[in-house]
Amino acid sequence: MVLALTRRVIAFAMCAMICAFFTRAHSTTSEWHQSEFVCGVYMPWERIGWVAxxxxxxxxxxxxxxxxxxxxxxxVNLVWVVNIATEDAVRICRLGAKHGIKVMPTASTMLHWFYWLGPRQFDEYVQRTAEAFAKVEGFYAYVLVDEPRTHDMMRIEAMRAALERIDPRHPSFAVTMVRDTESAAKRTRFHVLVTDVYPFFAPLSPNGPNTPQASRAYYRFCIMQLAKLAQRAGKLHWVMPQIFADVWGPWHYDKQMNVVLERGAYHHWRMPTLGEVRWQIWNAIASGAKGIVFFVLFPAPNERKPTEPYRGRPLPSNLPLAERAVSTGMGCALLYNNGTPTPQMKVMAQQFAICRRLSDLLMNLEPSVMPVGFAREPLYVATLTHRGTGETFIVVINDDTDNAVEATISLMPHVESVRDVISGQRFRAGQSNGEFGQVRLRVDAGSGRLLQIAAREGAGAMCIIYDDFETQVIAAKLQNAERRLLRAPWGIGWIGEIIPKGNSATVEYDLSRKPIAQRGKLFIWLDIRTAESLNEAVALRTSTDGKNFKQVTVNEPPLPTPLPEGTKWIRITLSGNTALRSVTINVVQ
Structure with missing residues (x-):
């Protein structure tokens, strides 16, 4: 009996060890993207032979x-490789394993099914795909389809779910275009949303934002909307930014391997500057992204000589075509034609070193609806919260991608100091003439600084109301106002706003039944869209009794407006063509 019991104990222990092994293996592989910040590159395999x-x-x-x-x-800790046969994909996974790089190859078998076959062959192709990769060292995840459209999402989700059932240790991914990202967020169960946002259209390009300012606005808006969609869907998000150029029509490489447009060429996308490379990375960090995968590693193969006649398809006459040969002075990818790095790749490497060093912290930072720091152009400030500790951080970004800037950052009054996470340097928040503390910082061209907030002893701040007018029920009481839901620019999500039905509208908040509102100083942020001056577009009044309202001067953005002591009712009056997109009310002790 003792022997039988001993055997049972040994058998139980062995089962426990085996289960623990598989549990650890599952956790280590499938949850890697939840524990380490991804610094990746996109590799089009069909180009490697030319570069080699x-x-x-x-x-x-x-x-x-x-x-x-x-x-x-x-x-780099991840390579996203496409247009590759299964045999080659297996081989590159094993190469990646030797260097600690995770590899995500196109699941070419599933891709064949997606484009050419139907339900009858589905299970067979899922099985073949899993059998090819599930046990391969260095293989991290299945890349299903690049840029699936909204009408593809149900098939994409079927592929993802089927692969997960057979091989739960390896997740699936797909990168979506901006306008299809909302569908991916709502109609699939991907763990991570990945969106390609290529902002730098060439000057005069009619196909996208073609000035540096417009390009920056496009990129920032899209990735902040991506962050919102991901957060609401309970997903993580990665950004696929731009290090490439794209020319249609006749062009060639010069002796320095830089792109030269010839007469009659159309410059569609331009190569980002070094400052713009840094800027894309820091804005991804500010959005709370958990990964960055740059497109594209290899340049486009082109053996064309400038003396050769152009034999390609004629370009539409409505495009702005080059009237003479123009050298861009840059390559068109992370690597030059011979595999040496472009200056953009070197800058990427420097910034990736920072991301890898701060990986544990970045993986825990999430966008906050309660702003703590503020700055005027060309600086931009985003507030993030550590989901584990509740600590507050701000990211300060220099939107001047050509020049370093030294400027003042305003801070909420409960902030005593900020600490630069990278350098360790601490800045004490000196008091300004108004309600806010201030620090002065220098930020390199297109770069950023990540600052940890330290509150004064016994002080604190909390958001008590946030209305973005996208939900069915809102905190505000409306009079003579219309709520509308607008399609966000470039099709990435929706924007709610309040507009007057006639000449004016009233948006009112009753805080009289919120004791917390009386426990400190109140501040309000209004996200206003208007062509008029702020004071003409909106009137802000407060009351302590709900009857007698006194006007309060609204601070110019980005600063919030402090409210008088004892405020229990807030009344916002909108005039003319003014739209109110969000209201945030915080209390500071």
């Missing part, structure tokens, strides 16, 4: 060298 030839190597010798350099020199 220019580097004087065969394809696989060059690939082995490249994977080592990506890990050691460029701080």
């Amino acid at each position: 030839k220019n580097a004087g190597m065969d394809k696989w010798t060059y690939c082995a060298k490249l994977m080592g350099e990506l890990a050691e020199r460029y701080n």
